[in-house]
Amino acid sequence: MTQDTHFPPPGRNWERRAPEELGVDPGKLQAAVQFAVDNEVDWPTDLSQQDVGEDARQWSTRLGRFKDRGGPTGLVLRHGYIIAEWGEIDRVDLTYSATKSYVATMAGLAFDRGLIKSVDDPVAAAETGVSIEYSPRAVAAIQRLRDRGDDARLNTAGRGIGVDGFDSTHNASITWRHLLQQTNEWQGWLCGKPDIVDWNRDVETAVARQERKAPGVHWEYNDV
Numbered sequence: 001m002t003q004d005t006h007f008p009p010p011g012r013n014w015e016r017r018a019p020e021e022l023g024v025d026p027g028k029l030q031a032a033v034q035f036a037v038d039n040e041v042d043w044p045t046d047l048s049q050q051d052v053g054e055d056a057r058q059w060s061t062r063l064g065r066f067k068d069r070g071g072p073t074g075l076v077l078r079h080g081y082i083i084a085e086w087g088e089i090d091r092v093d094l095t096y097s098a099t100k101s102y103v104a105t106m107a108g109l110a111f112d113r114g115l116i117k118s119v120d121d122p123v124a125a126a127e128t129g130v131s132i133e134y135s136p137r138a139v140a141a142i143q144r145l146r147d148r149g150d151d152a153r154l155n156t157a158g159r160g161i162g163v164d165g166f167d168s169t170h171n172a173s174i175t176w177r178h179l180l181q182q183t184n185e186w187q188g189w190l191c192g193k194p195d196i197v198d199w200n201r202d203v204e205t206a207v208a209r210q211e212r213k214a215p216g217v218h219w220e221y222n223d224v
Contacts, residue, residue: 006080012090017081024078033084037072045069047094063191069093107180119177124166174215179224185215186224198222 008014019026043050048066073087110116116126166174170187178184187195198220 008077008080014082015080017078017083019078019083022078022081022083024083029076029084033074033076033086036074037086040072043069061192067092067094104180107176116176119180120175122166122172123174123176123179124172170212170215178215181219182222183216183219184222184224185213185218186222187212190224195222195224198224 006015019029045068046066047069048062070088070091070093073089073091073093075085075089076083107116111119165188166172166186168187170185174184174186179186189195
């Protein structure tokens with residue numbers, strides 16, 4: 001961080017500068033941009049056709065509609081100024097794991113503003129009792145499965161409408177630190193899918209774990 005670093009204001013009015021003004025070789029920058037454009041992801045435009053999580057079939061159902069993805073897009077900032085951009089930078093698109101940066105930033109803001117007193121506080125203490133509900137369309141779909149007695153698909157859809165929280169004995173000890181460091185071992189259903197969807201994603205079957213751990217003692221990539 002230097003004294004010349006500029007913080008872009010809220011909104012779209014971010015200032016642009018020529019790369020050479022900020023010590024960047026324009027030719028090399030353009031080569032990097034072209035590399036990004038030439039190496040577009042090979043996923044189909046219709047993302048509902050792509051299993052990005054490689055989850056087991058019974059848990060790989062999609063929630064809601066998928067928007068078709070756009071083409072290669074990006075921008076480069078140097079000291080807070082835009083020095084390169086390509087594609088549709090104002091387009092709303094799916095971001096997947098880029099949300100990790102958003103969550104980390106929001107957690108920092110919540111801490112600075114006193115909404116999170118300590119990262120070692122239990123998350124259950126902050127629950128408001130307001131649950132997240134499925135859309136009316138999803139509720140109707142689940143009700144149709146119930147009416148038909150389709151237990152197999154109903155189990156896939158989830159054991160009820162909404163999202164489990166932190167009020168169970170196991171989840172009550174989960175702290176903000178556990179969530180942020182992916183050691184939470186949260187137990188329950190989230191948007192119609194059980195937490196075990198995240199178990200053993202990148203572990204050989206021979207050493208795959210079979211039991212739940214206590215919060216804070218086991219790291220594993222997860223979406224909670």
